Amino acid sequence: MSEKPIVIEVKDLCKTYYMEGGASQVVLKHINFKIYEGEFVAIMGHSGSGKSTLMNTLGCLDRPTSGEYFLAGESVAKRTDKELAIIRGQKIGFVFQNFNLMMKRSIVDNVSMPLIYQGVSENERRERALEMLKIVGLEGYGDRPPSQISGGMQQRVAIARALINHPKIIFADEPTGNLDSITSDEIMNLFTELNKKGITIVLVTHEDDVADYAKRMIKISDGRVEYDGLRKEYHA
Ligand SMILES: Nc1ncnc2c1ncn2[C@@H]1O[C@H](COP(=O)(O)OP(=O)(O)OP(=O)(O)O)[C@@H](O)[C@H]1O
Ligand SMILES: [Mg+2]
Structure with a gap:
């Protein structure tokens, strides 16, 4: 079997938060791993172990201190904020625990929102949003507005x-954290389907049964793998 391309590679990644007043906290300590195209990876670890910090760095929302x-x-x-924003827009999709939807706008507006910054016409935005809604079972x-649908549908x-x-x-950072177990399974089945289509999935979760959907697990403890x-x- 030929090896798949590497989509993520971190070498000696470290992250320290520097607080006002001079205090600092070392959160990620010399992290090394590769993630290959098409993998489904669960990142686990205790609260405060550094999972979201790692995820935000991998997602180009934040930069490592070194590595x-x-x-x-x-x-x-070492990219600038502007360059990171472009990379995020082209290569990465994010899903969060709290859905982060605009509750007063239509579902189409929510789904097509990232396209506004790319100057895509309104007609094309709507068309592409409707196509995506079909994929997630919300035709x-x-x-x-999202306020008229359930939490699982909002996700x-x-x-x-x-x-x-x-x-x-x-x-996806705790994407099922606000959902009941049946709805969580539905969302995880959707991620599984997307993964089968070739999308690499990196998921942060506390829950063992959610992590069971992933093939590979990276457990973080006190900022280390x-x-x-x-x-x-x-x-365990
Ligand atoms: N922006 C920040 N500034 C300073 N410290 C931070 C910042 N973000 C996180 N931290 C600290 O870094 C450590 C790791 O936080 P992080 O959010 O990555 O943990 P986590 O594993 O995602 O936890 P949880 O399971 O509770 O979501 C914590 O001690 C946290 O207080
Ligand atoms: Mg977190």
């Missing part, structure tokens, strides 16, 4: 928005 980060072969650790809901809207630029990777291997071979 290297290659996204699809390109070095990103026919486009003209309602589908957020996933449709994440898909609008056909990203290579989706980063404590385990990196098959999820099913992990025994």
